[in-house]
Amino acid sequence: MFSVLLQEAFRFLYYKLLRKAIKGLVALSEDGCSPVSVQQMAYVAGMGFGLMSGAFSMINLLADALGPGTIGIHGDSQLYFLTSALPSLTQQ
Template sequence: AFVWLLSLLAASLLWWLAVRLSGRQDAALLLLGAAGAVVLQELGRFGCFKMLRRADRGLASLSEDGRSPISPRRMAYVSGLSFGITSGVFSITNILVDSAGPGTVGIHGDSPYFFITSAFLTMALVLLHTFWGVIFFDACERRRAGGLGLVLGSHLLTSGLTFLNPCYEASLGPILILTLCTGLWAFSTAGGSFHNVLKCLSCK
């Protein structure tokens, strides 16, 4: 979570410098700012992976059997979940504040589904960060540049789709589909299978 906050700070400084140097705040600059924020988040995820790997080696050297007490997949899941929760909190806080204030949303013709759509988008963002964490760490472990590129590409796509709001049919639908597909990908990456799901449901 702290690493994500550092990436947010870096993105804020980048945006401030871009506005200062260009003297404008048009759509193109906003798109570049969003893309830069995504890249910084993924760089932060990579830095988190490197730090956790170093800590994992330290724990392994201290253990009696030479093995780390924490599995890499568990670290990936916890890291992704912390990224997602922190990102979701920052995404939804201002919206929750507006919902408690005077009823201004919709007064200028805004969608009445603003709050419920924002909740679904935040949910998708939390899940996506969790899935991306699992996939990203696995790709780093196996040195698969393709997996890293797909994580970055899907993150950029998700961020770009939010610019289609308030046309929620064009943004929310594809993001939820992307969340489902990424979840299946992460499940497969973590070693999951349909057979394992059946065993879990049958309590065997």
């Protein structure tokens, strides 16, 4: 329950941040309207989060592959890298 409340609180704070950014963009624009919509800013933020999440998932997987105790060599499952790639694929 705490994690849901925390997520919703950050969602509200992010909404307030987007509104503040729009006011700043309107103040800087010459014609008095925002050059970027709220939907475009939300899309860019979501895309950035998805790309960073995928990058971190891939970096963690590559770190496991390069270490001295590589998984799958001595009796472990040979499908570790395939099953690790599937959650990274679904995040995009």
